[in-house]
């Protein structure tokens with residue numbers, strides 16, 4: 737759930753974070769300071785809430801994707817490559833793609849240079865190249881999520897997997913942050929049903945999972961959080977992080 741609020745730069749070549757005090761994520765002082773935006777975004781993962789939430793998201797994602805050893809994986813909208821590197825750690829050959837050059841510069845350091853500048857809605861990639869194509873908390877920021885998903889499907893080989901990680905507006909976290917407004921107000925958060933419908937509209941979902949029940953950082957999170965997550969496994973539809981996996985026909 738590493739996201740603050742992003743807006744497309746005039747000219748269409750980039751994405752910039754705005755302040756995100758309500759999210760518990762780093763506020764970015766100026767939309768002109770792109771490097772600071774990408775750095776601040778990346779540093780969120782090392783915050784107390786960032787460590788907690790990102791670990792749950794990583795585990796949920798890896799479990800939903802299944803084995804990826806030796807697979808060629810596209811991480812579209814890879815940001816600073818925090819999840820790309822987790823996929824690489826379990827044996828995938830990962831290519832990170834992002835529309836924001838500053839995000840990509842950080843991802844390039846993590847991924848030993850295997851990165852591409854591009855738009856998920858118009859991927860600069862041939863059909864059927866990847867074993868797995870993933871987008872983690874990216875569809876929230878694009879004008880046409882259905883077009884982005886169609887592109888992920890197009891670049892995946894028949895029998896390969898398409899994976900979408902998305903933030904759930906009907907989760908405790910989603911409800912709290914929508915109520916607070918602020919940085920998240922401009923971001924389109926999906927419900928579980930909306931993400932499932934997006935997948936069904938493109939040929940069907942293989943699985944849908946959800947996790948991250950905590951509404952945000954609270955005192956005792958490190959002790960109470962794991963118990964909350966265990967209970968939450970029965971209520972995965974209200975997890976803040978949901979993962980859709982589709983099999984490419």
Ligand SMILES: C[S@@+](CC[C@H](N)C(=O)[O-])C[C@H]1O[C@@H](n2cnc3c(N)ncnc32)[C@H](O)[C@@H]1O
Pocket residue numbers: 737738739740742751812813814815816817818819833834835836839854855856857871872873874877878
């Ligand atoms: C919330 S971040 C998620 C980054 C990464 N997937 C993660 O989970 O840490 C959203 C990312 O999507 C990227 N993005 C937004 N619109 C995009 C587009 N049209 N094409 C490619 N990347 C895009 C942004 O630049 C940003 O890095």
